[in-house]
């Protein structure tokens with residue numbers, strides 16, 4: 552692990568009128584960690600992801616990427632510094648094919664990219680096709696996205712996030728909308744694909760998850776959010792055993808029918 556954290560959030564705060572969606576958030580993420588953010592609905596997980604990726608500006612506080620202050624950077628500038636993300640609801644061009652979506656994502660991750668002219672050079676196509684194979688999406692390469700079921704779109708959104716060789720990858724609920732039967736297969740595919748596409752150094756992953764079976768199996772560390780604050784942060788079993796986490800986070804998750 553490098554001495555400088557890949558990601559450091561310092562006293563991050565975000566208000567929406569009277570609603571405090573993030574309050575005094577301090578999180579360091581070291582290279583290669585797989586940090587899972589848990590918390591009931593409205594706890595502030597997506598707000599955190601949106602701030603790190605430049606989609607939301609914090610009301611106050613600082614975000615450092617490998618020591619560089621990116622707090623006021625735009626999403627595009629953050630992407631070009633090696634941060635990629637997937638969304639709760641995949642952000643895809645439905646009329647375009649799977650490969651065209653991949654090429655567009657690859658192109659947008661590069662400096663001086665023009666969104667309307669995605670790269671179609673042999674090297675870009677080869678990289679995208681390799682990623683599609685690793686995500687078990689090769690059979691869909693030439694299909695328009697509008698024809699694909701939700702679970703496949705979810706995987707495509709994550710594959711697109713990997714096109715630009717990110718050093719930090721944020722996944723917002725990678726298994727939401729995926730059936731209980733398929734959730735482990737989906738996560739195994741995602742983790743394997745991430746590991747096989749990292750270059751010299753391991754990709755650092757921050758993912759939001761409601762399913763505690765997934766949290767236990769795939770997280771190296773867990774941060775529990777409640778009402779915009781981080782109420783516990785540490786090894787998965789320690790955080791999941793924390794009485795406040797059981798009361799405010801996993802208790803409500805159980806009530807919603809998830810498997811904790």
Ligand SMILES: Nc1ncnc2c1ncn2[C@@H]1O[C@H](COP(=O)(O)OP(=O)(O)OP(=O)(O)O)[C@@H](O)[C@H]1O
Pocket residue numbers: 567570571572590591592593594595596597598599776
């Ligand atoms: N654009 C916005 N405008 C107003 N309020 C917002 C906005 N985005 C988030 N909020 C509020 O901020 C709080 C945190 O929301 P956030 O989406 O970050 O929670 P979450 O933990 O990701 O929830 P979920 O698990 O349901 O996705 C909630 O009270 C939410 O209503």
